[in-house]
Every structure is written in structure tokens, then in C-alpha cells.
Amino acid sequence: MVSGDILDDLKNDILDKAKERFDRFGYKKTTMDEISRDCRISKKTVYEQFKDKEDLFTCLIIREKRKARDIIFASIREINDPLDKLLQMMRTAIGYFNEDNFLTRLLKDDEILFSNFLSTKSHSLIRDELIAMIADIIVEGKKQGKIRDVDEQFVAYAGLKLFEAFSYMRTIELDRNKAAQGYYTEALVDFIVHALIKK
Structure with a gap:
């Protein structure tokens, strides 16, 4: 055996x-x-x-998604404050998905390498888990009174769309020097803080 x-x-x-x-x-x-x-x-x-090539590809996507999730979770594991946790998660995720790696190329909808069907499937596998992670942190922040009362699913979805716009789905060219210094990441983080923080 x-x-x-x-x-x-x-x-x-x-x-x-x-x-x-x-x-x-x-x-x-x-x-x-x-x-x-x-x-x-x-x-x-x-x-x-x-079972077949599609099953193998799906397993590969799931494995790569888990690797990305583990990197993101490792960066927030020791953080107790939900707002700080959310912000660190965004910084780490943006850094990871701005790198040239298999998962990022897949998410960029590279039709030469991957069909639309598979790309759509991989997007939903990754998107659903990220939305759940963000929503859980928002719920935790609401319970602690640090994040205002918002619809966590909607805000998580909107946050994910903003995250995509700053990483693998970016449609405009950003100043490379500012990007290298983390300027755009911090601008997004600042925007999210002011949108969620309970005053």
C-alpha cells in the first residue's frame, strides 16, 4: 500500500x-x-x-491559490486589530499579484495561454475566497466597534474590485517610480481606511 x-x-x-x-x-x-x-x-x-486535463488544471489553480492565500495569511496572522489586518492583507496581496507569476498571468486573462472558460473558472475560485476573507475581517471589525456598520459582502466585493484595479487588472499605466515606492498601494489603503473606519 x-x-x-x-x-x-x-x-x-x-x-x-x-x-x-x-x-x-x-x-x-x-x-x-x-x-x-x-x-x-x-x-x-x-x-x-x-480525471482529465481540466481536472488537473483546476487542481493546479487551487494549489496556486492556496499558496497565495498562505502568503497573505502569514502576513496577518499576528495582527489582532481587524483594520490593521485588512490593510496588511491588501498590501501583501497587491505585492503578490503585482509579481509576474503563474497565477497572476492566469488572472490577467491571457487568451493565448488560457481559454476564457478556464480563466473565468479560475477567477471565481480566487475571487470567492478573497471576498470571504475580506468579509470575515470586516465582520470582526464591526464586532469590535472599529469598522462602521456596512454590508460586508458588498464592501468586500467592492474592495476586491479596487484591489484588482491596483494589481493584475490595472488598465492604466502608473508612474513606475511611485509604484515602486508603494505610493499607489498606500493611496488605496488610505482610501479604504477612511471608507470603513468608525468615527
Whole structure:
């Protein structure tokens, strides 16, 4: 009998190789045969781990999303004040999603690499979790009397849209020097503070 750790290692090895191939050639041009060759295992072994290519891609998105979430959570773990927690979460998330990584390229709707359907699916997987995280922090802040009474789901959605506009969905060119110094991130943080803080 094979232990769970070995199966997890195998699954992660397959996801690592698939990520390299998807990132280089895109979803449509990547085949399960190529992934199995890259992994130096049989295609049957790949199919024992993943139902099909879409399942493999979805698992990859979920894994990459968890990595991003873990980075964000690590930055706020020791913070007790909900407003400070929300602001640090935004700073960390903007920094992460401004980097050139697989998840960011996927979220930028790169049609050459990823189809619209898969991009939409990945957006919803990531968006829903971020909205829930933001809403939970807002609820915590309302309970402590630090955040005014707002509809946390709506504000979380609006906050996420603002976050997207400052990171991977930015549609205007920003001053590079200001961006490098964190000027725009701090401007967004200041805006959010004044919108949420209970006076």
C-alpha cells in the first residue's frame, strides 16, 4: 500500500511539470501525453491522480491559490486589530499579484495561454475566497466597534474590485517610480481606511 505522503508528492510533481508546460505553451496546446513524458511516468499514472486535463488544471489553480492565500495569511496572522489586518492583507496581496507569476498571468486573462472558460473558472475560485476573507475581517471589525456598520459582502466585493484595479487588472499605466515606492498601494489603503473606519 502506498502512503498518502507519496501520493501527495506524486500529485505535486505532476502539478509542477504541468504548470511549467501550461505556462509555456498554454492550456490548449498542452496534452496529458506531454505531461506524463515530462514527469517520466505513464499516462495511466497521471490519470490515476487526475480525471482529465481540466481536472488537473483546476487542481493546479487551487494549489496556486492556496499558496497565495498562505502568503497573505502569514502576513496577518499576528495582527489582532481587524483594520490593521485588512490593510496588511491588501498590501501583501497587491505585492503578490503585482509579481509576474503563474497565477497572476492566469488572472490577467491571457487568451493565448488560457481559454476564457478556464480563466473565468479560475477567477471565481480566487475571487470567492478573497471576498470571504475580506468579509470575515470586516465582520470582526464591526464586532469590535472599529469598522462602521456596512454590508460586508458588498464592501468586500467592492474592495476586491479596487484591489484588482491596483494589481493584475490595472488598465492604466502608473508612474513606475511611485509604484515602486508603494505610493499607489498606500493611496488605496488610505482610501479604504477612511471608507470603513468608525468615527
